[in-house]
Structures are given as C-alpha cells and as structure tokens.
Amino acid sequence: MKKVIVIFVCVLGMQWGYSHEQPIRLGVVGLTHAHVGWILERDTSLTDIRMVGIVEPNQDLAQRYSEQFGFPLEMVYADIDSMLDAVKPEAVAAFNDIYGHLEVVRACAPRGVHVMVEKPLAVSNAHAKEMAQLAQKHGIHLLTNYETSWYASNEKVYRSLKAGAVGPVRKVVIRDGHKGPKKIGVNAEFLAWLTDPKLNGGGALTDFGCYGANLMTWLMDGERPKSVTAITQQMQPENNPNVDDDATIILTYDTANATIQASWDWPMGRKDLEVYGLTGALYADSPNRFRIRKAQGYSDYSEQVLDLEDRPAPWNEPFALFAAVIRDEITLEKYDPYSLENNLLVVAILEAARTSAETKRTVSLN
Structure with missing residues (x-):
C-alpha cells in the first residue's frame, strides 16, 4: 500500500543578494546568449555587484537590448580588451558562444579579472584545460553557471x-x-x-x-x-x-x-x-x-x-554567489x-x- 505525505516547507532565507559598501564591478561579455537577460534585468537595488561595461560587436543587437533593458549604449564596447582597459572590472560574466569562453579567460586571467561563464565551461578538453591553467596561474575564480544549481x-x-x-x-x-x-x-x-x-x-x-x-x-x-x-x-x-x-x-x-x-x-x-x-x-x-x-x-x-x-541568498541566483565567492564570503565545495x-x-x-x-x-x- 502506498502512503503519500505532502509537506510544505518554508525556509527563512536572507534577502536576495548581499549588500556591500563597494559592489563588485562586473563586465558582461556578449549579448548573444539569451540567458544574458538574467543580469540585464536584475534588480538594480541590489548592491553586491554593479554592471560597468558590456562587450558586443553586433551593434544592432546592442541597440535592441539597450532599448529593452535601459542600459546606455556608451557602456558597450566592440571588443573585450577595450572594455577591460576602459572600465577595469573586477569580474566578468560571459554570455557569448561556448567556443568564445577561452578567449574571455585569455583576456581576463592575466589582468586578475574573475570569470563566470554560462554552461558548459568549454567546447573541448583542450579549451577547458587551457582555461583552468590560466585561472590557476593568475589566481582568479573561474565559475560555470547552471540554472539547476539554484534549485x-x-x-x-x-x-x-x-x-x-x-x-x-x-x-x-x-x-x-x-x-x-x-x-x-x-x-x-x-x-x-x-x-x-x-x-x-x-x-x-x-x-x-x-x-x-x-x-x-x-x-x-x-x-x-x-x-x-x-x-x-x-x-x-x-x-x-x-x-x-x-x-x-x-x-x-x-x-x-x-x-x-x-x-x-x-x-x-x-x-x-x-x-x-x-x-x-x-x-x-x-x-x-x-x-x-x-x-x-x-x-x-x-x-x-x-x-x-x-x-537562501546567495545560493538563489548566480551573480550574488559570484560576488560572495570573490569576496571570500563563500568557499565552494570541491x-x-x-x-x-x-x-x-x-x-x-x-x-x-x-x-x-x-x-x-x-x-x-x-
């Protein structure tokens, strides 16, 4: 005989996102991954991170998203080196194609800029190993975001x-x-x-x-x-x-x-x-x-x-977690x-x- 018990569990969590006197300066590389909406429409009252620059060579796409999400086109740069040099972010979230993840780490790691990419990490073992070596050599965090990590x-x-x-x-x-x-x-x-x-x-x-x-x-x-x-x-x-x-x-x-x-x-x-x-x-x-x-x-x-x-925050969405890892408030299990x-x-x-x-x-x- 099958016994079914339904339980509603309420977990009292902290407010979504952490507060910091100095928010993480975040650059966004690429607008072609549809998940980029997660950062572009994120609650601006949260003070854990602040988006300071965007890389997107497709000006039509940048214009369309600027009108949709309200960021100024002055934030948009045609290439990653220009954005990194101009606004000097502490961290970058990559929303480009998977093949391009290696290019992002190649540009960011020597500058000490932490990187979070959308899943998966890379298109091949060769790309993944080079990315890992660069992250370890330059002491940056290299995270991969999956929606299922928030579940x-x-x-x-x-x-x-x-x-x-x-x-x-x-x-x-x-x-x-x-x-x-x-x-x-x-x-x-x-x-x-x-x-x-x-x-x-x-x-x-x-x-x-x-x-x-x-x-x-x-x-x-x-x-x-x-x-x-x-x-x-x-x-x-x-x-x-x-x-x-x-x-x-x-x-x-x-x-x-x-x-x-x-x-x-x-x-x-x-x-x-x-x-x-x-x-x-x-x-x-x-x-x-x-x-x-x-x-x-x-x-x-x-x-x-x-x-x-x-x-509970910061585990309920990727950017709060990224900020918490960078600030040494969270140490990820291996x-x-x-x-x-x-x-x-x-x-x-x-x-x-x-x-x-x-x-x-x-x-x-x-």
Whole structure:
C-alpha cells in the first residue's frame, strides 16, 4: 500500500543578494546568449555587484537590448580588451558562444579579472584545460553557471543522499531539455551559434547533456566515470540540420550508473532528477518539488512530498554567489556544481560522449 505525505516547507532565507559598501564591478561579455537577460534585468537595488561595461560587436543587437533593458549604449564596447582597459572590472560574466569562453579567460586571467561563464565551461578538453591553467596561474575564480544549481530540490536530493536517506546511490536518471531552440523561439543571434557544431560544441548533447554530467559529478563527489556511452539522433533535421537534437548518455561507475537524457525534442521543457539508492529513491521534479520514497516489501513504498522555498541568498541566483565567492564570503565545495573541478570533468564526459556517438563505441575514461 502506498502512503503519500505532502509537506510544505518554508525556509527563512536572507534577502536576495548581499549588500556591500563597494559592489563588485562586473563586465558582461556578449549579448548573444539569451540567458544574458538574467543580469540585464536584475534588480538594480541590489548592491553586491554593479554592471560597468558590456562587450558586443553586433551593434544592432546592442541597440535592441539597450532599448529593452535601459542600459546606455556608451557602456558597450566592440571588443573585450577595450572594455577591460576602459572600465577595469573586477569580474566578468560571459554570455557569448561556448567556443568564445577561452578567449574571455585569455583576456581576463592575466589582468586578475574573475570569470563566470554560462554552461558548459568549454567546447573541448583542450579549451577547458587551457582555461583552468590560466585561472590557476593568475589566481582568479573561474565559475560555470547552471540554472539547476539554484534549485532547492537538487540541493535537497544531494543533502538527503549524503545523509544516507536511501542508502548508497546505485542508479541516477537525469532529464533535461525542451522542444528545441527554434520551436521555443530563441532570437536569431542565439540560434545562429546554438546550432553551430563549432561554436556550441554540438547540439542537445552539449546544451543539455552538460546538466546531467554536472549534477552526476556533484552527486558522486567528483568520481570519474569508468565509461561513457552515447547515442545521438536528429529528430528535427529541418530545424537543426548541422547538430544532434537528441542524446542519451550512459555513465558507469564502480557501484553506480547514470542515464542522461538530453533533448531538443521533448514536448515540454524539463529539468528533473531521479536518484535510486539501495533502500529508496529521491526525486527533484521541479525547482521546488522534492519527493522521497522508502521501499516497503516488493513493490510498495511510503512517500513524502516537500514543496520547498527557494534557496537562501546567495545560493538563489548566480551573480550574488559570484560576488560572495570573490569576496571570500563563500568557499565552494570541491565538486560544487559551479566549481572548476566539477566542470573540467563535465567537459571530459561531453567530449567522450561525442566520440562515443560518432564511433558507436563505449569510451573508457580510466
């Protein structure tokens, strides 16, 4: 008999964003990633960061966003070196194509400017390793932002797993994606590079496979998969002629495995996670919906459902966290989803997945 208990959990968090007498001076590199709206429309009353310059060579796009979000065109520079020299930011948030992330770090690291990029970290192991070497050599923070890092449900899954709530992890299923960039109506500038195999490093495998690789690396405390097996398909050739738009990635570990389902062909958008241990299962169904099932007998189980409040500041959005890390108010755990260690492994998994899909063979990561 299945028992279902619904619990509404209220977490009393701090006000969104931290306050500082001297806000972090933040530069923005690129306006072609649609996630840039997160910083352009951020509450200006927050005093943890202040946007001081923007790099965007596409003047039509800069003009359009200037009118939409209200920043002056005088803030916009045609290239990154000009912006860095003119306004001297302490940190940069990159919202350009993934291939361009390396250029951002090459420009920022020698100047001691911290960098946060949108997921994934890089298009290849070669790019990722050079970025890491530059960050370490020059002592800068290099973070990677994933929307799923803000989810209260994912944090609850992680803490519950580490507390032994369902025993050791055995199987993980992670599903991410939407109908496809063209179907959901992303703007032309974003679509142009998102469906370019060089600039994005692939299609759905890169765009949404990175979420699963990132979360699994976190759940496994940085353990490297023994093998990666991937199958890619092109379900919408008319919309995505040059890249995959559906990918299934299987990761194996000594005592666990993960299936990552990354697709631009779901009927609706989703980012959800299932973790199966020896004695039960943990579910992150949405940003704030968490469930735990405890096995009872052969097929029965008891279930608790928790509707969680958003994570407290600065964990509820990337820019507050970036500022807190720079100010040494937060020290990231080694394989935190934002961390460099985690995201170097993410890129290695994605590269192995691309190789597996191309060669139709399992790739060893030992």
